Amino acid sequence: MTDNLGKPNLLEVRNLKKHFSVKENFTRNSDEPIRAVDGVSFHIKAGKTLGLVGESGCGKSTAARTILRLVEPTSGEILFKGENLVPLSHKEMQPLRREMQIIFQDPFASLNPRKRVRHILEEPFEIHNIGSPVDRKKQVEELLNKVGLSPEHADRFPHEFSGGQLQRIGIARAIALNPSLVIADEPVSALDVSIQAQVINLLQTLRENLNISFLFISHDMAVVEHFCDRVAVMYLGKIVEIADSDQLYQNPRHPYTEALLSVIPSIESGQRKQHLLVKGDIPSATNPPTGCAFHTRCPIKEKRCETTVPELKEVEPGHFVACLLRES
Amino acid sequence: MTPPELRVKNLNVSFSRNGSEFAAVNGISFDLCKGEILAIVGESGCGKTVTALSILRLIPEPPGKIQSGSVCFNSTDLLKLSSRQLQDIRGRDISMIFQDPLTCLNPVLTLGDQLPEPILRHTSLSRKEAWEKGIALLRQVEIPSPTEKMDQFPHQLSGGMRQRVMIAMALSCSPRILIADEPTTALDVLIQAQIIDLLRNLKEQTGMSVILITHDLGIVTEIAQRVIVMYAGDIVEMGPSQKLLQAPLHPYTIGLKNSIPKLGQKREGDKHLTEIPGNVPSPDQLPSGCPFHPRCPSVVERCKTQKPALKEVEPGHQVSCWLHESEI
Numbered sequence: 001m002t003d004n005l006g007k008p009n010l011l012e013v014r015n016l017k018k019h020f021s022v023k024e025n026f027t028r029n030s031d032e033p034i035r036a037v038d039g040v041s042f043h044i045k046a047g048k049t050l051g052l053v054g055e056s057g058c059g060k061s062t063a064a065r066t067i068l069r070l071v072e073p074t075s076g077e078i079l080f081k082g083e084n085l086v087p088l089s090h091k092e093m094q095p096l097r098r099e100m101q102i103i104f105q106d107p108f109a110s111l112n113p114r115k116r117v118r119h120i121l122e123e124p125f126e127i128h129n130i131g132s133p134v135d136r137k138k139q140v141e142e143l144l145n146k147v148g149l150s151p152e153h154a155d156r157f158p159h160e161f162s163g164g165q166l167q168r169i170g171i172a173r174a175i176a177l178n179p180s181l182v183i184a185d186e187p188v189s190a191l192d193v194s195i196q197a198q199v200i201n202l203l204q205t206l207r208e209n210l211n212i213s214f215l216f217i218s219h220d221m222a223v224v225e226h227f228c229d230r231v232a233v234m235y236l237g238k239i240v241e242i243a244d245s246d247q248l249y250q251n252p253r254h255p256y257t258e259a260l261l262s263v264i265p266s267i268e269s270g271q272r273k274q275h276l277l278v279k280g281d282i283p284s285a286t287n288p289p290t291g292c293a294f295h296t297r298c299p300i301k302e303k304r305c306e307t308t309v310p311e312l313k314e315v316e317p318g319h320f321v322a323c324l325l326r327e328s
Numbered sequence: 329m330t331p332p333e334l335r336v337k338n339l340n341v342s343f344s345r346n347g348s349e350f351a352a353v354n355g356i357s358f359d360l361c362k363g364e365i366l367a368i369v370g371e372s373g374c375g376k377t378v379t380a381l382s383i384l385r386l387i388p389e390p391p392g393k394i395q396s397g398s399v400c401f402n403s404t405d406l407l408k409l410s411s412r413q414l415q416d417i418r419g420r421d422i423s424m425i426f427q428d429p430l431t432c433l434n435p436v437l438t439l440g441d442q443l444p445e446p447i448l449r450h451t452s453l454s455r456k457e458a459w460e461k462g463i464a465l466l467r468q469v470e471i472p473s474p475t476e477k478m479d480q481f482p483h484q485l486s487g488g489m490r491q492r493v494m495i496a497m498a499l500s501c502s503p504r505i506l507i508a509d510e511p512t513t514a515l516d517v518l519i520q521a522q523i524i525d526l527l528r529n530l531k532e533q534t535g536m537s538v539i540l541i542t543h544d545l546g547i548v549t550e551i552a553q554r555v556i557v558m559y560a561g562d563i564v565e566m567g568p569s570q571k572l573l574q575a576p577l578h579p580y581t582i583g584l585k586n587s588i589p590k591l592g593q594k595r596e597g598d599k600h601l602t603e604i605p606g607n608v609p610s611p612d613q614l615p616s617g618c619p620f621h622p623r624c625p626s627v628v629e630r631c632k633t634q635k636p637a638l639k640e641v642e643p644g645h646q647v648s649c650w651l652h653e654s655e656i
């Protein structure tokens with residue numbers, strides 16, 4: 001993909017694959033792996049935000065973890081600031097980890113319940129050997145202020161906070177070392193509606209002030225539209241459509257994207273929209289359908305969709321779709 | 329006017345924790361009319377699930393306790409029945425479906441073992457007839473190849489299918505009231521839409537009344553005729569759903585509505601979401617006066633000390649807020 005805005009790519013993922021082998025019985029691995037991520041390519045420019053949407057099991061979280069090499073990729077390239085991360089050893093990865101951080105979905109599970117907030121937030125500095133203990137103490141206080149908490153919170157334990165506050169601590173930990181890329185894996189899905197808005201606004205402010213790029217993973221189309229510059233829709237381990245967010249939401253091409261958009265209820269109009277009926281469930285990734293993976297649920301499928309695998313093709317500048325019927 | 333199907337009056341439910349007792353539901357009253365879908369919305373901890381469970385006396389006692397109030401169904405007070413009498417009503421006249429269908433189905437029994445259970449308990453059908461009825465029910469909730477499904481275990485079904493099985497089980501004795509507690513929260517968006525369509529169709533076929541507990545205002549506009557908004561154990565607003573959500577009166581309802589990102593909002597230049605500041609108060613340390621006052625943008629002195637009562641502002645539309653007191 002060419003760089004038409006003159007900004008360098010911060011992250012570029014080329015043909016990333018992650019296959020998990022499954023045990024057929026106690027001794028033998030099955031021949032058919034689970035193709036969790038099956039040939040995904042995209043790029044994020046410095047300071048920009050890419051949204052990754054799809055239903056559960058489509059591989060969006062696996063893709064995120066593979067990029068950070070929390071899960072080892074099966075094949076493909078992950079270029080971070082032009083450097084391929086895949087062949088690096090864990091030791092070589094360590095300094096790069098300063099620059100790429102992750103926020104998890106469940107703030108209750110992602111913070112150590114036995115450590116005080118101060119300890120949780122000092123840990124990144126300790127690991128990377130930054131600053132003296134006095135500096136660190138000051139840094140922690142600044143971080144808490146940045147995410148809308150106060151320095152007194154530093155001496156408390158995670159169980160003393162509400163979900164929204166815990167997510168703020170998770171965010172503080174992620175931005176502690178001034179990363180250039182933050183992967184946010186469903187950061188607001190576990191939160192109540194009124195708290196969701198607080199956290200999204202916080203992320204937005206941090207993005208503007210600290211010039212952080214985000215890979216924002218969510219199943220909520222409205223949240224993604226609000227937060228992201230560019231959006232990729234995943235289905236069964238593959239990207240089926242990727243475009244700038246305005247373009248994707250106003251002019252979706254893939255029937256799957258259309259279906260996802262049609263089921264968002266509009267509170268404003270108070271009217272029931274006609275759901276684009278997508279029948280059935282997401283198929284199993286061990287045994288994906290032949291041809292286009294979506295053909296089993298697609299409302300407009302034709303015979304050839306059952307046999308031909310559609311390629312991701314550019315239909316308008318920057319707008320890519322993988323659908324045989326919608327590529328022209 | 330026909331009498332309501334269910335009348336909840338002055339329901340008080342409390343829980344005890346560490347020796348101290350606090351109210352989870354604060355004397356709420358509402359009617360469920362025949363054939364309507366009534367939604368109860370609110371954030372976690374607002375008492376919506378406790379209300380629903382109390383109707384069938386499913387609150388674990390202790391720590392919970394239904395302090396006072398009445399739930400009138402068929403001119404009997406459900407709260408005064410013996411547990412044996414109540415068992416005749418549960419599953420036959422009033423049945424319930426829950427958020428997580430996997431934990432509600434017995435994992436070691438096939439569908440054929442558990443689906444006919446309520447039929448055998450409440451009707452005089454034979455085992456064989458109940459089995460046939462089970463297959464018919466699965467067909468009614470649009471499960472493909474229902475006969476084979478009777479021999480399968482819950483883990484062999486997808487989340488959406490399991491929820492359909494739960495619905496089939498709940499409908500097996502043609503109940504007059506269905507209580508659905510967050511029936512779509514655990515499901516993917518496209519599957520959510522399928523289940524919502526299914527519930528609406530079933531309601532139209534059978535004429536039953538539905539109490540739908542949800543935190544999703546979008547679902548409310550899609551399916552409910554009336555809506556109750558709860559906050560910290562109280563009803564803060566109640567009325568016809570379209571009208572209430574298009575022109576909400578209580579500051580909390582307004583805040584909830586505004587904090588949800590809407591499609592196209594960013595294109596219109598609205599970069600930040602409107603948030604409700606602060607957190608939902610914990611039920612053991614409720615603020616004085618109106619429980620919403622610490623988070624309310626239009627708070628006045630009176631709100632801090634006096635609690636407003638639920639007052640009718642328009643026919644069928646009630647709100648408990650001092651701001652609307654003068655309009656009566």
